[in-house]
Amino acid sequence: MCSSDQVWLSCVSRNNGIVTVDMVLSCTENEMGKYPIFIVPTQPVSRWSSQSLSVRLKALAEALRDSVPQERVYSIFAPEIVVSLFSQLWSDLVGIGINEKPYYAARLLSCANVIPTPSSLPPSATCRLAVTADTTAIAKLCKGFSDESEPFVLGRNEAFKEASLLISKQQVWVYCVSEEITCIAAFTRNTSNMATITKVYTRPSCRGRGYARHLVREVTRHLLRSGRREVVLYVAHNNASAARVYESVGFVEPDPAVEVGHSVNWIEVGFDRNYVDLGHW
The missing domain is CATH 3.40.630.30 (Gcn5-related N-acetyltransferase (GNAT))
Structure with missing residues (x-):
C-alpha cells in the first residue's frame, strides 16, 4: 500500500500454493514528523537461514528504494539481525553511509496481566x-x-x-x-x-x-x-x-521462538545525516 506520506510494504512467500506474509515494512508519519522505517517479521527470524533472510530483506530494500526518496530513510528500527542486514543492503543500494553508533538499543517487553x-x-x-x-x-x-x-x-x-x-x-x-x-x-x-x-x-x-x-x-x-x-x-x-x-x-520478555513478531532485542540505526532528512518519533 502506498500514498504520498504512508508506505506499507510486505514480503510474501509461496509454498504449495499457500501465500505467507513473511515481513511487513512501514514508512509512515504522523503530525509530529516522519517515523523511522519499521520492519516487523511475522515469524521468528531464527526460522530462516541468513541467506533466506537476506533475500527477503533485499527485496524489501529494492521495493522501498522504488517507493520513497532515499533521503526519507533516516533510520531503521527492527530486530537486531534484521537491522544489521537491511541497513547494509540499503547503504549499498543508495550509497549513503551508516552511522557507527545506534540511536537506540532496547529489549521488547510485554504485559498481559x-x-x-x-x-x-x-x-x-x-x-x-x-x-x-x-x-x-x-x-x-x-x-x-x-x-x-x-x-x-x-x-x-x-x-x-x-x-x-x-x-x-x-x-x-x-x-x-x-x-x-x-x-x-x-x-x-x-x-x-x-x-x-x-x-x-x-x-x-x-x-x-x-x-x-x-x-x-x-x-x-x-x-x-x-x-x-x-x-x-x-x-x-x-x-x-x-x-x-x-x-x-508485570512486563516480561516474550519468547521469540514461539510468539509471532516478538523478537526480544531491537535496535535503531541511522544513516549519514548529511544526506537524509531527520524525522521524529
Missing part, C-alpha cells in the same frame, strides 16, 4: 488521564524526554504541539503529587489488540520515589481493561532502573 500489589497511591497522589489544562506541564516533560533522546530533540513549540496532540487523542496519563504533574506515560501506535507505551518520563527532581511504577501500573491496567490482549514497551539496555520498574508491574 498486571502483577497484583497491596500498595496504593499516597494520599496526596493521583493517576489520571491528562486534560487540556495540563498542556504546559506535559509539554515541559515532553521536552525533557526529547532532550535525553538525541538526535530527536524537540524545541519548546514542538514539545507543546506534541503535548496537545497526546491530550487531544487521550493518549497520555499523568501522575500528580498535590495536583502537580511529576510524571507522564504516553501510549501511541495502538491497535484494537495491542497498545504500546512509548514515553515514560519523570521530572529529574522527582525520580526514585516510585511515581513511574504507580503510573505505568495504572496505565497498563487501563489499556488491558479496554480490551487489548497485551501492552508492550521497549526499555533501553542501559536503563536498568526503568527495566526494574516495568518488570515489577
Whole structure:
C-alpha cells in the first residue's frame, strides 16, 4: 500500500500454493514528523537461514528504494539481525553511509496481566488521564524526554504541539503529587489488540520515589481493561532502573521462538545525516 506520506510494504512467500506474509515494512508519519522505517517479521527470524533472510530483506530494500526518496530513510528500527542486514543492503543500494553508533538499543517487553500489589497511591497522589489544562506541564516533560533522546530533540513549540496532540487523542496519563504533574506515560501506535507505551518520563527532581511504577501500573491496567490482549514497551539496555520498574508491574520478555513478531532485542540505526532528512518519533 502506498500514498504520498504512508508506505506499507510486505514480503510474501509461496509454498504449495499457500501465500505467507513473511515481513511487513512501514514508512509512515504522523503530525509530529516522519517515523523511522519499521520492519516487523511475522515469524521468528531464527526460522530462516541468513541467506533466506537476506533475500527477503533485499527485496524489501529494492521495493522501498522504488517507493520513497532515499533521503526519507533516516533510520531503521527492527530486530537486531534484521537491522544489521537491511541497513547494509540499503547503504549499498543508495550509497549513503551508516552511522557507527545506534540511536537506540532496547529489549521488547510485554504485559498481559498486571502483577497484583497491596500498595496504593499516597494520599496526596493521583493517576489520571491528562486534560487540556495540563498542556504546559506535559509539554515541559515532553521536552525533557526529547532532550535525553538525541538526535530527536524537540524545541519548546514542538514539545507543546506534541503535548496537545497526546491530550487531544487521550493518549497520555499523568501522575500528580498535590495536583502537580511529576510524571507522564504516553501510549501511541495502538491497535484494537495491542497498545504500546512509548514515553515514560519523570521530572529529574522527582525520580526514585516510585511515581513511574504507580503510573505505568495504572496505565497498563487501563489499556488491558479496554480490551487489548497485551501492552508492550521497549526499555533501553542501559536503563536498568526503568527495566526494574516495568518488570515489577508485570512486563516480561516474550519468547521469540514461539510468539509471532516478538523478537526480544531491537535496535535503531541511522544513516549519514548529511544526506537524509531527520524525522521524529
